[in-house]
Amino acid sequence: MAYFNQQAFMDAVNRDGEFLISARFLDGSMKLHFDEDALMLHFREGRLTRIDRPSMFETATVVIKGPAASWREFLQPVPRPFFHDMFAAIVRRAFEWSGDAETFFAYYGAFRRMFQLMREHATNQE
Amino acid sequence: MARHDAAVGRYVYLTINDVEYRVYYESNGTGIPLICQHTAGAHGFQWRHLLEDPDVTRDYRVIAWDLPFHGKSLPPIGDAHWTKPYNLTRDFFLKFITGFAKALELDKPVFIGCSMGGQVAVDLAAHHPDEFRAVIGVEASLNSPGYYLDQFYHPRISNEAKPATMYGLCAPTSPEPNIRETIFGYSQGAPMVFKGDLYYYSVEYDATPYVDSIDTTRCPLYLLTGEYDFATGPEDTRRLAERIKGSKFIEMKDNGHFPMSENPRKFREYLLPILQEIAAG
Numbered sequence: 001m002a003y004f005n006q007q008a009f010m011d012a013v014n015r016d017g018e019f020l021i022s023a024r025f026l027d028g029s030m031k032l033h034f035d036e037d038a039l040m041l042h043f044r045e046g047r048l049t050r051i052d053r054p055s056m057f058e059t060a061t062v063v064i065k066g067p068a069a070s071w072r073e074f075l076q077p078v079p080r081p082f083f084h085d086m087f088a089a090i091v092r093r094a095f096e097w098s099g100d101a102e103t104f105f106a107y108y109g110a111f112r113r114m115f116q117l118m119r120e121h122a123t124n125q126e
Numbered sequence: 127m128a129r130h131d132a133a134v135g136r137y138v139y140l141t142i143n144d145v146e147y148r149v150y151y152e153s154n155g156t157g158i159p160l161i162c163q164h165t166a167g168a169h170g171f172q173w174r175h176l177l178e179d180p181d182v183t184r185d186y187r188v189i190a191w192d193l194p195f196h197g198k199s200l201p202p203i204g205d206a207h208w209t210k211p212y213n214l215t216r217d218f219f220l221k222f223i224t225g226f227a228k229a230l231e232l233d234k235p236v237f238i239g240c241s242m243g244g245q246v247a248v249d250l251a252a253h254h255p256d257e258f259r260a261v262i263g264v265e266a267s268l269n270s271p272g273y274y275l276d277q278f279y280h281p282r283i284s285n286e287a288k289p290a291t292m293y294g295l296c297a298p299t300s301p302e303p304n305i306r307e308t309i310f311g312y313s314q315g316a317p318m319v320f321k322g323d324l325y326y327y328s329v330e331y332d333a334t335p336y337v338d339s340i341d342t343t344r345c346p347l348y349l350l351t352g353e354y355d356f357a358t359g360p361e362d363t364r365r366l367a368e369r370i371k372g373s374k375f376i377e378m379k380d381n382g383h384f385p386m387s388e389n390p391r392k393f394r395e396y397l398l399p400i401l402q403e404i405a406a407g
Contacts, residue, residue, distance in 0.1 A: 022286065022290070078299065082356050082359070084294070084298045084354060085356075086294070087291050088295070091356050092356055101277065102283065105277040105280075105283050105287045105291075109286055109289070109290030112290055112293055
């Protein structure tokens, strides 16, 4: 699974001014499902501290699921309409989210910026 | 010599349903009145580029207000508004717009509104067709259910959440400074206002029962929708336009839900020909 360069993405997130402001006090995790694969993003005190593969029963604060085709559209440099933003893509049913609503909405600004940085470090822009 | 914008702000007093409101508005230009309705949870700043556009203000007197409870239009003094939920109703919205036009003695103004303002453009065409020279609905549809959401007014979620979600309503091709200004406006609203406005947008507004009765020979109706608007997409406006004989629909490239503020240069490319057509009668 190589949708994005994980190390470069993590470095970019942790030095991004907008993310660091909007993620202040964030503790928790986000599980991203790419078809059958998954990645777990761990946040501690407003920083992205680790990315790894979750164990089968590991739960997360927020979960986002999408088919590979949706991720490929989402990670395009200029995505087509309704793949340009995760909230937009969820409303338009290209992705599903579950988990803690308070965290998802309170920190949507941080997550939105994080996804923008993921797009900048995407590796599947064929 | 200080540099000023050309728009000038004033307050007017309007009485609606026996309550007096002190309403702020800005205006510039001469000619046909063009009255501008902002989106839910925002205020008149969204029209500032139109207010300063000489190609518009040459033939139009552009007027953009802040609805009561928005921007500089404070809640009314003579009503215990803090004892009841804030919900924008169709009754109030239509009375406000027609009352404002009457108070300023505007002769058959053109109305333009975006989002909830786009929906109310359809309501004006249906219920007050003879009072307007034309109406322009931006990001309008037959209905827009599902957006009267608790996360937009919850004590545990701050006003940061609104601008963050509004960012995704803008096109990725819109200029970043304009997007940031647009969503900044969403952090300025009183906590209850955005959700309360969505009561009209998402609960009360549904043009389905009366849309077929709209007569565009009495009140021409123009519809503009941005390609990246996921709340009211171009396909939603197309469905509306297909129900109204004589309406004119244009899908706007490189724009989202807030075209007048997120990408004003692109927006005017679509709007100016419409304003010229209306002015030509």
